Amino acid sequence: MTVRFAPSPTGYLHVGGARTAIFNWLFARSVGGRFLLRIEDTDRQRSSEAMTREILDGLRWLGIDWDEEAVLQSTRAARHGAECLRMLDEGHAYWCYCSSEELEARRDAAEATGGAFLYDGTCRQLTDEQRAENDAAGMAKVLRFRVPQGRTVFNDIVHDETTFSNEEIDDFVLLRSDGTPTYMVAVVVDDHDMGITHVLRGDDHLSNTPKQVMLYHALGYEIPQFGHLPLILGGDKKRLSKRHGATSVGEFQQKGFLPEAMFNFLALLGWSPGDDREVLTREELVEAFDIRRVLKKSSVFDEEKLLWMNGQHIRLLDDADLLRRILRHRPEDLKNVPDEELARLVPLMKERMALLPDFFANGMYFFTDPEHWDEEGLRKRWKAGTHETLAALLPQLEESPFTAEALETLIRGFAEERGMGAGKLIHPLRLALTGSTASPSLFDMMEVLGRDTCLRRLRSALARIPEPEA
């Protein structure tokens, strides 16, 4: 069993392509088959090596590996040309001298009257003499496939048996006037030569498939199993594109998504294991994957759910691993904070992150003393006696061991002595130390911050926060 992913390097790896790659990869890995890569770079104008590199990087980031060196389709043009000529020899193809301008005009005219234009096969009956004359006159020519009569039927893993009437299909071009092969021949010849047994690709290729099936017949190749995967759409049900926001895998990487989450999320678009599991590791996905459970229905890409799933996978990581990933998103101004110090924050922030950069964005108070204090919070939590209470607590903080446990005992005890609820102490303290009303557990945080920082911040807060009116 051999499958392939065949992107064309005319753009970044987008989520639709990534999902196709994931399904192919999962299929191969779940049944012990091979997963190959082919770069369809035959459109030389729009393709670039930089894009090829981007795509490969994106796949590697997702944890998708391939079993042989990637095939560059452009290196195989001679082979494609040879197979085209074989079809010519065997009567499956013919030279066509109709000019593209003329054809285009006729197509436009047909469309204007609401009809469809199919190439009418004018050049099908050309005699050898006529062809020789045309060639002698230096006329441009393309090689066209001679579409046979009848119907073309193929079995699709996702859609089951699918039938097309050949009358709907015109004699499509095999070789362009510059002698280069078109996509249609290139895929068929390459898939055959690479030993591809299952072609899993986007739904948008379903209408191309009868043409390819005819080529398989003409070339005498064995026909692979096809499987057309549903498309991924944006929130407006239109095909996912730039205006829907991030669509390239690289953008999600930059935003701080985990490849595990991206992989998991994409695997669940158009497929599900059939039970209620949703957060799955790569291994669990390989284990659970079943190509027969792929849906026909296209699905909408919901970044909200991806975000949730990212949080789930963050919590699945062990602290050291999570730290490694966080470090890659460290902002420039925090370059000097030692890794060991960041490591102490990981357990406190882990439950509070959806994206990797949240670690820094939501925890700035770990690194810098607050300059101002949340006003709403002050109004709610900073009461008339707060200054005095905290000032009385200060000397005790100087004495106490600075562990979360000791601090909790101290602070709760202090509150009890004074006959006040612990919250009356905890909330203003949090505000004083962080400037914010939201943070991890006060005591854990104080331990990590350390005595010096806590005392300095508390003194500063007492000095600068105005005493409220009584």
Place this chain on the structure above:
RNA sequence: GGCGCGUUCGUCUAGCGGUUAGGACACGGCCCUCUCAAGGCUGAAACACGGGUUCGAUUCCCGUACGCGCUACCA
């Protein structure tokens, strides 16, 4: 226009002739609680429509509507 494909909560989905139509995200409530998260419980929320077939249709068949794809000397 033609051809093809599709249609279960707003979204991702389970379902494969008889179910109180299940789960998840998002949203609301409650619990937990030092806040924020996380977690637990809970609420609201769906079978596009019309015909068949059948004792019985979300499920099978046919239409209609809507959506998407293809209709290139792009891939």
